[in-house]
Amino acid sequence: MKAVLVVVGVLLLALxxxxxxxxxxxxxxxxxxxxATAAWSxxxxxxxxxxxxxxQLVETVKGAKDFEQSTLAAVVEARASVGKMxxxxxxxxxxxxxxxxxxxxxxLSRLLVVAESYPDLKTSKxxxxxxxxxxxxxxxxxxxxRDFIDRTKEYNAAIRRFPASVVAGMFGFEARPxxxxxxxxxxxxxxxxxxx
Amino acid sequence: MxxxxxxxxxxxxxxxxxxxxxxxxxxxxxGWVTDLADMLSASEEGELETLMESYRSGSGHEIAxxxxxxxxxxxxxxxxxxxAREWKLGRESVSxxxxxxxxxxxxxxxxxxxxxxxxxxxxxxxxxxxRDVIVPELRAGRTYVALRSGIEALHAxxxxxxxxxxxxxxxxxxxxPAISILALVMFIVLIARARRRHGGGGGGFxxxxxxxxxxxxxxxxxxxxxxxxxxGGGFSGFGGGGGFSGGGxxxxx
Numbered sequence: 001m002k003a004v005l006v007v008v009g010v011l012l013l014a015l016x017x018x019x020x021x022x023x024x025x026x027x028x029x030x031x032x033x034x035x036a037t038a039a040w041s042x043x044x045x046x047x048x049x050x051x052x053x054x055x056q057l058v059e060t061v062k063g064a065k066d067f068e069q070s071t072l073a074a075v076v077e078a079r080a081s082v083g084k085m086x087x088x089x090x091x092x093x094x095x096x097x098x099x100x101x102x103x104x105x106x107x108l109s110r111l112l113v114v115a116e117s118y119p120d121l122k123t124s125k126x127x128x129x130x131x132x133x134x135x136x137x138x139x140x141x142x143x144x145x146r147d148f149i150d151r152t153k154e155y156n157a158a159i160r161r162f163p164a165s166v167v168a169g170m171f172g173f174e175a176r177p178x179x180x181x182x183x184x185x186x187x188x189x190x191x192x193x194x195x196x
Numbered sequence: 197m198x199x200x201x202x203x204x205x206x207x208x209x210x211x212x213x214x215x216x217x218x219x220x221x222x223x224x225x226x227g228w229v230t231d232l233a234d235m236l237s238a239s240e241e242g243e244l245e246t247l248m249e250s251y252r253s254g255s256g257h258e259i260a261x262x263x264x265x266x267x268x269x270x271x272x273x274x275x276x277x278x279x280a281r282e283w284k285l286g287r288e289s290v291s292x293x294x295x296x297x298x299x300x301x302x303x304x305x306x307x308x309x310x311x312x313x314x315x316x317x318x319x320x321x322x323x324x325x326x327r328d329v330i331v332p333e334l335r336a337g338r339t340y341v342a343l344r345s346g347i348e349a350l351h352a353x354x355x356x357x358x359x360x361x362x363x364x365x366x367x368x369x370x371x372x373p374a375i376s377i378l379a380l381v382m383f384i385v386l387i388a389r390a391r392r393r394h395g396g397g398g399g400g401f402x403x404x405x406x407x408x409x410x411x412x413x414x415x416x417x418x419x420x421x422x423x424x425x426x427x428g429g430g431f432s433g434f435g436g437g438g439g440f441s442g443g444g445x446x447x448x449x
Binding site: 042125128129130131132133135136137139140141142143144147 | 273277318319320321322323324327441442443444445446
């Protein structure tokens with residue numbers, strides 16, 4: 001009789017422990033999932049911010065005498081192609097979306113490099129401050145992207161790790177699509193700040 | 197057997213899942229000014245510390261200064277972000293911190309702005325502070341003026357006011373040690389007497405406030421002063437914000 005009670009007690013304790021663990025795992029997964037979602041929306045914010053800055057930049061650059069039209073057109077075109085894209089939810093489209101953004105990034109940095117050879121732009125307060133904003137936004141995008149990759153890695157690892165994997169399977173948590181760092185991450189637009 | 201043992205270890209495993217700390221190569225902070233590149237004299241650093249603490253007590257914003265001998269091949273943006281996040285600049289709820297980072301050998305500098313200050317100190321403004329305020333002075337070789345006016349410009353942009361600085365130099369707060377010892381002895385004697393009178397019961401002091409006055413005197417004389425920064429600025433750690441997302445501007449001189 002006593003032995004049975006002991007066994008039942010031990011089983012109950014084990015169940016309680018497992019239950020507590022399950023809730024803990026569940027909450028942990030939810031927290032990581034939310035963190036990854038937040039990191040993704042930060043990327044979107046910064047993409048949007050850049051998107052909104054471009055018209056001002058284009059206007060300012062247009063004002064410069066004889067500005068080279070092809071680089072300007074490339075930026076306008078890249079911006080338009082980004083604007084047409086809906087926010088993707090599956091990984092393949094995610095990559096395409098980010099690639100389009102990278103193209104815009106490249107076109108912008110070329111524009112800023114070209115602008116270097118226009119003296120009236122280089123002394124324009126308006127242009128300089130736009131340049132700062134754009135450099136800041138590019139940096140924010142890079143940061144947001146790295147943060148997103150980290151958060152996604154953490155989440156994806158969490159749902160595969162035992163015992164959280166059991167909980168993740170029970171509640172249908174799935175792995176999130178991961179971003180890749182762009183191949184040209186080392187050649188992040190280097191903007192000369194006029195330190196010559 | 198293996199199944200049963202895994203059932204038993206599951207809760208333990210669960211508890212053991214601790215987040216691994218990321219060991220990043222971030223220099224240790226030693227106050228508002230961490231001058232690892234030795235660009236300032238001790239007295240200049242002290243003055244700046246006092247000014248910066250005064251800003252913090254006035255507006256709450258936390259703006260720190262770090263100088264490095266070099267960046268070790270890393271981008272200044274990466275270093276500034278890692279440091280600002282690691283030091284947790286800014287108040288926890290609002291992340292109203294900023295970091296002015298100067299790399300001596302690269303002649304590069306960056307203002308890293310926390311999320312709570314991004315509205316007031318936008319990237320364009322940070323760039324202007326670098327270009328128009330700091331860089332001309334650095335080029336002229338006036339390092340202290342450059343850094344000080346940079347910090348002042350940042351606080352001005354962030355809407356910061358000067359505030360009173362609690363001058364916590366050890367000499368002012370530390371009471372006479374003889375009085376402290378006397379107070380301690382009297383305190384013990386009074387307690388002992390009170391306990392005897394009340395038979396070890398509640399430990400009341402029969403309405404006398406004397407022991408408490410003595411106790412507070414004790415606390416005053418031994419508690420303060422020691423843990424404060426030696427530069428007299430009263431630096432007592434950052435607020436625990438650290439919400440940085442890459443805002444700010446960089447420059448060269």
